Amino acid sequence: MPTIHLTTFIAQSAEIVFDLSRHVGLHKDAMVAYREEAVAGTRFGLLESGETITWRSRHFFKDRLMRLRVLELVKPERYVLEQAMGPFAEFRHERHVKPCENGSILINLIHYEWPQGRLGRIADRLYLGNYLENLIQQHNETIRKSAEGNRWKTYLMK
Numbered sequence: 001m002p003t004i005h006l007t008t009f010i011a012q013s014a015e016i017v018f019d020l021s022r023h024v025g026l027h028k029d030a031m032v033a034y035r036e037e038a039v040a041g042t043r044f045g046l047l048e049s050g051e052t053i054t055w056r057s058r059h060f061f062k063d064r065l066m067r068l069r070v071l072e073l074v075k076p077e078r079y080v081l082e083q084a085m086g087p088f089a090e091f092r093h094e095r096h097v098k099p100c101e102n103g104s105i106l107i108n109l110i111h112y113e114w115p116q117g118r119l120g121r122i123a124d125r126l127y128l129g130n131y132l133e134n135l136i137q138q139h140n141e142t143i144r145k146s147a148e149g150n151r152w153k154t155y156l157m158k
Contacts, residue, residue, distance in 0.1 A: 002111075003109060004129070007107050008141075008144060012148055013104065020143045021106060021143055023047075025155055026142060029142060031139070034059060034135075035057060036057040040053070047079070049070050054068075067084040069081065069083075069084045081095075088113060089115040
């Protein structure tokens with residue numbers, strides 16, 4: 001099963017980074033190019049343990065649905081999302097936030113499997129793995145910019 005491992009330094013407290021990383025509105029803003037919209041489950045605010053969220057988005061010229069369940073959440077250290085319905089044969093996304101000098105480290109571990117067997121593994125190596133990694137990097141960059149500027153307050157101070 002392929003795994004993507006990304007690490008991002010963010011000059012902000014672990015608590016703020018953790019909350020931004022699970023904020024529905026920030027995710028939507030980060031994925032505006034893909035028209036991501038929360039259409040069921042938790043649609044606003046912060047994801048909590050046991051909740052689900054269903055995203056509708058546009059990838060590869062097609063509208064897609066993906067329902068995720070929050071399996072585990074330990075504030076402000078980590079949370080785990082798992083696909084309950086969607087395009088992957090398997091999908092698990094772990095986000096870990098570690099405090100460090102002058103900020104926090106956001107660690108993403110994404111374990112996934114495409115449903116098309118051998119054809120899916122070939123497509124993953126040729127393009128899909130990089131595509132998925134770029135989506136997560138784009139999301140992390142939105143978190144970083146929001147956390148290091150004052151924009152985080154628009155998400156978390158409501």
